[in-house]
Amino acid sequence: DGGITQSPKYLFRKEGQNVTLSCEQNLNHDAMYWYRQDPGQGLRLIYYSQIVNDFQKGDIAEGYSVSREKKESFPLTVTSAQKNPTAFYLCASKTAGGETYEQYFGPGTRLTVT
């Protein structure tokens, strides 16, 4: 089955700890994205990557870091510098360019930091 997997589904951490969220896709998509979703806030873009070894900051990149060493994988690290890390994190991917701009989303990781 082709798709996007995110793990774990629920994650609990203590304040001050860094935590890495996993995102893997087997859709052969070039572009990958990380969004944060808070109640009533919609989806806000954290980072995106158009190609391996390259990524760009989105609207709310502060306190987050990413890497794109493989086409299939785009892990997100939530650092201790992120002031309000508790949220629902969604990873997405899409084909590069062309008229098809649809994004495919993973099931999400719900992070709780106390």
Next chain:
Amino acid sequence: GQQVMQIPQYQHVQEGEDFTTYCNSSTTLSNIQWYKQRPGGHPVFLIQLVKSGEVKKQKRLTFQFGEAKKNSSLHITATQTTDVGTYFCAGHHSGAGSYQLTFGKGTKLSVIP
């Protein structure tokens, strides 16, 4: 940054009533997409509109893209309980490239049986 405004934020309807959500951008969009997120789930792509004035239908759902390509709407006829969820519009702003979508905040639809 670019913004897409979406209203209303919440809508409660009786089953069988119609529902409409609206999106508006201050700048021209190259295209707009609509997604549905069921409670506890993740956004799922519904449709993409590209042409000025475009209208597309999916069963009871009708999607429109404005003539100026700055606004869009989703209309559901005779809602059912299966329509429950949050509907998001997401736009590509002209000149921004094909990689970055700007999402509206969504309209959360509740259907009372």
